[in-house]
Amino acid sequence: MRKVLIPTKLDKFAATMLSDRGYNVVLDGATPLADLVKANSDAEVLIVRSEKITPEIIDLLPQLKLIVRAGAGFNTIDIKYARKHDIDVMNTPGANSNAVAEEVVAMMLAASRHLIPADISTRKGDWEKSKFMGRELTGKTVGILGLGHIGQLLVKRLAGFEMKVLGYDPMLSPALADKLGVELTTVDRIFAESDFVSLHIPENDETRGMVNRRLFEMMKPGAMLINCARAGILNEEDLRAVKAEKKIVFCNDVYAKDAAGEKSVADIADIMLPHLGANTHEANFVAAKRAAEQTIAYFEQGITNCVVNKALPDGLDGKYQKLAYVLASLTNAYLGKDNNPNRIETSFYGELAKYAKWMTPPIAAGIAAEFAADQGPADAEHFLAETGIELVNREVDNTKHYGEAMSIDLFVGGNLIYKAGARGTITENNLMISRLNDFDQLYLEPSGHHLFVEYKDEPGVIGRIAGILGEKNINIIDIRAPQDLKSGLSLTVVKTNVEVPDMLIQKIREAVKASKAFQFTYLP
Numbered sequence: 001m002r003k004v005l006i007p008t009k010l011d012k013f014a015a016t017m018l019s020d021r022g023y024n025v026v027l028d029g030a031t032p033l034a035d036l037v038k039a040n041s042d043a044e045v046l047i048v049r050s051e052k053i054t055p056e057i058i059d060l061l062p063q064l065k066l067i068v069r070a071g072a073g074f075n076t077i078d079i080k081y082a083r084k085h086d087i088d089v090m091n092t093p094g095a096n097s098n099a100v101a102e103e104v105v106a107m108m109l110a111a112s113r114h115l116i117p118a119d120i121s122t123r124k125g126d127w128e129k130s131k132f133m134g135r136e137l138t139g140k141t142v143g144i145l146g147l148g149h150i151g152q153l154l155v156k157r158l159a160g161f162e163m164k165v166l167g168y169d170p171m172l173s174p175a176l177a178d179k180l181g182v183e184l185t186t187v188d189r190i191f192a193e194s195d196f197v198s199l200h201i202p203e204n205d206e207t208r209g210m211v212n213r214r215l216f217e218m219m220k221p222g223a224m225l226i227n228c229a230r231a232g233i234l235n236e237e238d239l240r241a242v243k244a245e246k247k248i249v250f251c252n253d254v255y256a257k258d259a260a261g262e263k264s265v266a267d268i269a270d271i272m273l274p275h276l277g278a279n280t281h282e283a284n285f286v287a288a289k290r291a292a293e294q295t296i297a298y299f300e301q302g303i304t305n306c307v308v309n310k311a312l313p314d315g316l317d318g319k320y321q322k323l324a325y326v327l328a329s330l331t332n333a334y335l336g337k338d339n340n341p342n343r344i345e346t347s348f349y350g351e352l353a354k355y356a357k358w359m360t361p362p363i364a365a366g367i368a369a370e371f372a373a374d375q376g377p378a379d380a381e382h383f384l385a386e387t388g389i390e391l392v393n394r395e396v397d398n399t400k401h402y403g404e405a406m407s408i409d410l411f412v413g414g415n416l417i418y419k420a421g422a423r424g425t426i427t428e429n430n431l432m433i434s435r436l437n438d439f440d441q442l443y444l445e446p447s448g449h450h451l452f453v454e455y456k457d458e459p460g461v462i463g464r465i466a467g468i469l470g471e472k473n474i475n476i477i478d479i480r481a482p483q484d485l486k487s488g489l490s491l492t493v494v495k496t497n498v499e500v501p502d503m504l505i506q507k508i509r510e511a512v513k514a515s516k517a518f519q520f521t522y523l524p
């Protein structure tokens, strides 16, 4: 009988459902986690909420196969360490999102109408009506960073207030944004134009500290900032530095540690709650039910679609997987949408060679939008085989001294082979593309919008490209122009402040007789 340990205050429904199915369940939300784990070292499943699951805790459970986070955020679980020990980690996406969306609306209203201080004052016997002059939500602008389960529901819950909704989420399609009534825009514009900014992104290596002074300084005076996501995404010191001057109203639900005691944000938070976002009977029940259902489906049907650490080998910097994605997607764009690759050849130099299989998911995602990069290597290999794409990992020559670099080449066709390829590495902690096709020494940082123009080398071409962009007020941030001496071709890569419209690309193509002209925008 598999043992399931639930060392948290989770609705009893999970324990009942699993016991009925024949699992041996220990549910105890009172005993300290370490004690409980030591007393149940034969557990194969751990179902948790925000408890910190460290390598020490994992080491105490030698038979552990699955950790289920009954909730959304899994930043409290060492998912890489779990992967190293072949332990899958899953969350229960969307199970508590309505509770959080409603909490955000409650905070917006409570802070706008001073409900908490007004209650305290009136209870005391004071009558401070003019002190508590409020503001209305209706007709104002709300900016939402992260439009996943919670962000999208928040848009729906706010519909009655007829607000203008600005949003930023690289994974939200323009079509869905349109349907929701969200104007997709930049993070900067969200902070500059919103009366209310609500954060709904996960905490990870990319988002930690991203909400910082630069953004706070852009905020409108008196605007409200709501953090019901994670403490780590916001730089508290930066907020402290500008809060008074900008009169930012700050509502907060999340802390570095979920525990009693003084809170460092106490001096800057206008409302602070003890991580109440998911704390409703309804959300607790749904999260419990989903955790139990997913556990049963995992062991009895092999269903792993909610596993969040499939593509995470211990010891590999995740930036290399992002690089693999960037190289594959850029190379695929170089081929053009009418040329689908049927063979991928890869070279992994230096230490990267031992992580080759872990690059397959981001490569597959880079060439096929329908494949999600967080799937595991086996899923990716299966997907490529099903799609008819051969994957070849080449022997590499490490005497080239490329360091930790990778090349990805895509091939189209049978007899008449058409190919595109790129090589890249990480330098000074940034992604860098060093070769595109046979254009060497490119040294391009893949971020923002790039226009690629390939043409037979002749003087004056870069000037003509710059002139056409300038006529339309498109600003050039950077230009690279390597040559391929063998073919006599040149490549001009222009980084622009905005996307270059198709019509302008066509004009450039004709003006410089380009063999190739396309624009590419990298995901952040």
Ligand SMILES: NC(=O)c1ccc[n+]([C@@H]2O[C@H](COP(=O)([O-])OP(=O)(O)OC[C@H]3O[C@@H](n4cnc5c(N)ncnc54)[C@H](O)[C@@H]3O)[C@@H](O)[C@H]2O)c1
Binding pocket: 071, 072, 073, 074, 093, 094, 096, 097, 100, 145, 146, 147, 148, 149, 150, 151, 168, 169, 170, 171, 172, 200, 201, 202, 203, 206, 207, 228, 229, 230, 253, 254, 275, 276, 277, 278, 279, 524
């Ligand atoms: N206060 C609470 O009790 C509570 C409850 C649930 C979730 N949360 C937190 O809220 C977060 C979001 O929850 P969710 O259920 O909506 O998760 P989700 O995974 O459905 O949505 C997160 C969204 O953020 C987007 N995103 C990731 N990085 C981004 C970036 N740099 N910029 C913009 N968008 C980015 C993703 O594309 C995704 O759409 C969780 O990770 C968790 O930390 C807090």
Ligand SMILES: O=C(O)[C@H](O)COP(=O)(O)O
Binding pocket: 049, 050, 051, 070, 071, 072, 073, 074, 096, 275, 277, 278, 279
């Ligand atoms: O990420 C989540 O799901 C929330 O932060 C809820 O956390 P909790 O289950 O500890 O309340």
